[in-house]
Amino acid sequence: MNKKLTYSELEKRIQELEEAEKALQKNLTLYNGLIETTNTGFVILDQEGKVIDANQEYVRLSGHKNLSQIYGRSVVEWTADYEKEKNAEAVDKCFREGQIRNLNIDYINAQGKITPIEINATVIKVDEVTKILTLCRDITERRQAEEALRDSEGRFKTIFDNANDGIILVDNETKKFDDCNNAICQMLGYSLEEIKNLGVADIHPKEDLPYVIEQFEKQARREIAVAKDIPVKRKDGSVFYSDINSTPITLAGKTYLLGLFRDVTEHRKAEEQKLKMQKLEAIGNLAAGIAHNFNNVLAGILGNISCIKEQYSDDKELYEIIEDVEKASLRGKNLASQLVTFASGGAPIKKIVSIEKLIKDSANFALSSSNVKYEFNIADNLGLVNIDEGQISKVIANLVENANQAMPDGGVINIQAENILFKNREYSDLQEGRYIKIAVKDHGVGIPKDKLSKIFDPFFSTKEGRTGIGLSTAYSIIKRHNGQIDVESEPGKGAIFNIYLPVS
Ligand SMILES: Nc1ncnc2c1ncn2[C@@H]1O[C@H](COP(=O)(O)OP(=O)(O)OP(=O)(O)O)[C@@H](O)[C@H]1O
Numbered sequence: 001m002n003k004k005l006t007y008s009e010l011e012k013r014i015q016e017l018e019e020a021e022k023a024l025q026k027n028l029t030l031y032n033g034l035i036e037t038t039n040t041g042f043v044i045l046d047q048e049g050k051v052i053d054a055n056q057e058y059v060r061l062s063g064h065k066n067l068s069q070i071y072g073r074s075v076v077e078w079t080a081d082y083e084k085e086k087n088a089e090a091v092d093k094c095f096r097e098g099q100i101r102n103l104n105i106d107y108i109n110a111q112g113k114i115t116p117i118e119i120n121a122t123v124i125k126v127d128e129v130t131k132i133l134t135l136c137r138d139i140t141e142r143r144q145a146e147e148a149l150r151d152s153e154g155r156f157k158t159i160f161d162n163a164n165d166g167i168i169l170v171d172n173e174t175k176k177f178d179d180c181n182n183a184i185c186q187m188l189g190y191s192l193e194e195i196k197n198l199g200v201a202d203i204h205p206k207e208d209l210p211y212v213i214e215q216f217e218k219q220a221r222r223e224i225a226v227a228k229d230i231p232v233k234r235k236d237g238s239v240f241y242s243d244i245n246s247t248p249i250t251l252a253g254k255t256y257l258l259g260l261f262r263d264v265t266e267h268r269k270a271e272e273q274k275l276k277m278q279k280l281e282a283i284g285n286l287a288a289g290i291a292h293n294f295n296n297v298l299a300g301i302l303g304n305i306s307c308i309k310e311q312y313s314d315d316k317e318l319y320e321i322i323e324d325v326e327k328a329s330l331r332g333k334n335l336a337s338q339l340v341t342f343a344s345g346g347a348p349i350k351k352i353v354s355i356e357k358l359i360k361d362s363a364n365f366a367l368s369s370s371n372v373k374y375e376f377n378i379a380d381n382l383g384l385v386n387i388d389e390g391q392i393s394k395v396i397a398n399l400v401e402n403a404n405q406a407m408p409d410g411g412v413i414n415i416q417a418e419n420i421l422f423k424n425r426e427y428s429d430l431q432e433g434r435y436i437k438i439a440v441k442d443h444g445v446g447i448p449k450d451k452l453s454k455i456f457d458p459f460f461s462t463k464e465g466r467t468g469i470g471l472s473t474a475y476s477i478i479k480r481h482n483g484q485i486d487v488e489s490e491p492g493k494g495a496i497f498n499i500y501l502p503v504s
């Protein structure tokens with residue numbers, strides 16, 4: 001039953017309604033304000049995905065200025081071509097499932113500018129009409145940050161992969177390898193996949209493992225940074241020496257040791273070589289001192305011998321004994337003079353000369369009574385060198401003589417000379433610059449590995465009745481000319497002795 005309202009009741013009702021409308025209007029203004037200031041695009045779509053309403057931010061995202069420009073149009077129209085299908089599918093899916101979460105789509109404006117958008121949408125029903133309520137966020141900055149991150153990751157990866165030092169990431173707890181770069185694969189002879197199945201225990205000789213692990217633990221505790229001269233075992237079982245510089249790092253809550261491997265085998269060899277040279281010099285000085293005094297003693301003896309010989313020339317028996325004594329003393333004198341050459345040899349008396357003729361003459365002289373063949377291969381434009389001709393020809397003669405003796409069944413000796421440029425040779429004593437390289441190559445017995453380090457030692461000889469002073473003399477002479485002498489040889493494959501003399 002409808003109760004008729006009195007006029008005053010009606011008036012009160014109208015007033016209530018007016019106040020409710022005012023409140024609604026106020027809320028609407030508030031919400032509109034809110035929607036416009038959230039920095040989020042807001043759009044309502046009808047069932048066909050066409051725009052019914054949108055805020056200003058959405059209008060901007062769609063690449064337009066006013067709502068009227070997009071009203072009634074499909075969102076696919078300002079979707080980048082390559083995203084159109086994905087967007088249409090997403091709208092379908094939204095109707096089917098009631099929502100879309102964090103969909104990334106690129107919008108494009110009339111000038112072709114791309115704006116990446118993240119979309120969240122919900123289907124709502126108002127008065128039996130289905131609509132999609134969509135929130136869109138501009139993710140340009142996030143995309144840029146992601147790209148920058150990818151870019152810097154890529155850059156680090158390039159550095160990682162192309163570094164000369166071997167880099168390896170080891171799980172601190174299990175001591176298994178997690179990742180590594182190309183350089184370490186090459187150093188060890190394993191592929192990346194193989195290394196990822198290995199750990200610390202697999203790449204060091206068994207007997208050295210306790211020491212290696214101790215160093216590893218110290219590095220993990222940051223007590224030391226570099227573990228020096230660590231023996232590292234390759235896949236083929238051969239061993240090289242490496243300095244390992246390691247730092248503990250944390251990745252995704254896990255602790256790793258990041259190890260940088262630097263192969264120091266060559267460096268070690270060079271150090272050993274240096275020590276050897278120092279030893280040689282010390283022996284040389286000692287030998288020179290002895291030889292000098294020895295010579296004085298012998299000079300005295302020989303002087304007296306000639307007096308005795310004169311006085312007792314009639315006594316045949318005694319004369320013969322004295323002659324033997326004299327011969328022995330002369331051999332001693334000869335040896336002493338050899339020693340002096342090896343040790344100090346007197347400072348070289350240098351002259352600037354072309355060395356070609358000297359090489360040929362010395363070799364011809366040394367091989368005059370030999371039946372081996374020899375070939376010269378000497379560059380036309382050899383630089384001039386500042387040398388003591390007598391000393392250098394002695395060196396060449398010594399090398400040629402050794403080559404000859406190494407080929408008892410005959411063969412060919414190659415004598416080469418060329419100009420070379422030394423640049424930045426890390427493990428050589430030589431300064432940077434231009435040099436003449438003289439190589440004496442034979443095809444003889446060769447030198448076993450364990451003897452290679454001894455052949456420049458004074459008095460080292462494998463030949464019967466020889467002094468073993470030829471190469472040590474050659475070494476000290478070349479050293480005094482600021483040059484270098486070295487050898488390449490394998491048993492049965494002959495030997496090459498190389499001399500480097502600075503071009504003046
Ligand atoms: N071309 C070569 N091929 C093989 N072995 C060599 C060669 N040159 C040197 N050697 C080895 O090095 C050693 C030392 O050589 P070095 O010239 O100093 O002494 P030596 O020839 O034995 O005696 P010396 O030169 O005093 O007569 C030799 O005994 C030999 O074992």
Ligand SMILES: [Mg+2]
Nearest residue numbers: 398402470471
């Ligand atoms: Mg010799």
